Amino acid sequence: MGAAIFGETEGKLVVDVWSDVMCPFCYMGDTLLAQAIEQFEHGSEVEVRYHSFLLMPELPSDRPSDLMEILVERKGFPREQAEAMNAQVTARGKAIGLDYRFDRAVAINSRTAHRLSHFAASEGRQHAMVHRLFKAYFTDGLNVGDHAVLADLAAEVGLDRDKALHAIESGAFEEVVDEDIRQARELGISGVPFFVLGGKYGVSGAQPVEAFLQALQSAWADRAAV
Amino acid sequence: MASTYELAEPQAPETEASEPEASSPDGVPALVLLPVGEAVGVCDLDGACR
Numbered sequence: 001m002g003a004a005i006f007g008e009t010e011g012k013l014v015v016d017v018w019s020d021v022m023c024p025f026c027y028m029g030d031t032l033l034a035q036a037i038e039q040f041e042h043g044s045e046v047e048v049r050y051h052s053f054l055l056m057p058e059l060p061s062d063r064p065s066d067l068m069e070i071l072v073e074r075k076g077f078p079r080e081q082a083e084a085m086n087a088q089v090t091a092r093g094k095a096i097g098l099d100y101r102f103d104r105a106v107a108i109n110s111r112t113a114h115r116l117s118h119f120a121a122s123e124g125r126q127h128a129m130v131h132r133l134f135k136a137y138f139t140d141g142l143n144v145g146d147h148a149v150l151a152d153l154a155a156e157v158g159l160d161r162d163k164a165l166h167a168i169e170s171g172a173f174e175e176v177v178d179e180d181i182r183q184a185r186e187l188g189i190s191g192v193p194f195f196v197l198g199g200k201y202g203v204s205g206a207q208p209v210e211a212f213l214q215a216l217q218s219a220w221a222d223r224a225a226v
Numbered sequence: 227m228a229s230t231y232e233l234a235e236p237q238a239p240e241t242e243a244s245e246p247e248a249s250s251p252d253g254v255p256a257l258v259l260l261p262v263g264e265a266v267g268v269c270d271l272d273g274a275c276r
Contacts, residue, residue, distance in 0.1 A: 187257065
C-alpha cells in the first residue's frame with residue numbers, strides 16, 4: 001500500500017490519510033472526512049487509504065503509560081492546562097458524535113496498531129479497523145499495544161482473529177509502516193492528520209466538513225479534466 | 227511549550243487554493259494545500275496538538 005500512494009485505484013478518487021491512533025485530531029479528522037464523503041455527490045467513488053505516522057515513537061511497546069503523566073512529566077505541559085485543553089477536545093469531539101475519555105487513555109507505542117491497520121487493508125477492512133482502533137484508544141481505554149487486545153479488535157471488525165494475531169506476532173507490515181513514515185517526510189508532513197486527495201491536494205488537520213468537501217470537489221474536477 | 231491542545235475555532239474554508247509548487251528534486255510531487263490559512267486540529271511530533 002505504501003508504495004503506490006499517488007494515482008487512482010480502479011478509477012476511484014484516492015484520499016491518502018496520514019494519522020496515528022493516539023492522535024485526538026486524527027479521530028476527529030477521520031470522522032469529518034467521512035461526513036464530507038457522505039455529502040459528496042461522488043462519494044461512492046472515493047477510496048480512503050490510511051498511512052502510518054507515529055507521534056510518540058519513543059514510547060515502549062510493552063509498557064503502558066498514563067497519557068497525562070507523559071504530557072506533564074516528559075513533554076513539560078502544565079497539568080491544569082493539559083486537562084483544560086483535553087476538555088476542549090472532548091467538547092469538540094462530542095459535537096461530532098465522538099466520546100473522548102482521556103482519563104482512560106493508555107499511552108503505548110502505536111507501531112503494532114499501525115501494522116494491524118495495514119493487515120486490515122490487505123483484507124479490505126482498513127477503515128473499520130482504523131475507526132475501531134481510535135475508539136479503543138480514546139473511548140474504551142484499551143491497550144492498543146497488547147497483541148490479544150488487537151486481535152480481539154480485529155475480530156470485532158470481521159477479520160480472522162488467528163490470522164490477525166499471526167500478522168501481529170510475526171512482525172508483518174513493518175516495511176509498510178517504515179515506507180509510510182518515509183513518504184510523510186518526503187511530503188513535508190510534520191503533523192497529523194494530513195490528507196492527500198488525488199495525489200495533488202493536501203489538507204492539514206481536522207478541518208471542517210466544508211473544507212474537505214471543497215478539496216474533494218477540486219480533486220474530482222482535476223480528475224475529470226484528465 | 228505553551229499548551230497541549232491549543233484549539234482554534236474551525237475556520238470556513240477559503241475558496242482559493244495555494245499555487246502549486248514545482249516538484250522537489252527527488253521527484254516527489256508538491257501538494258496544493260487546501261484551505262489557505264492556518265492549519266487547525268493538528269498534532270505534531272512534540273506532542274502538541276493545536
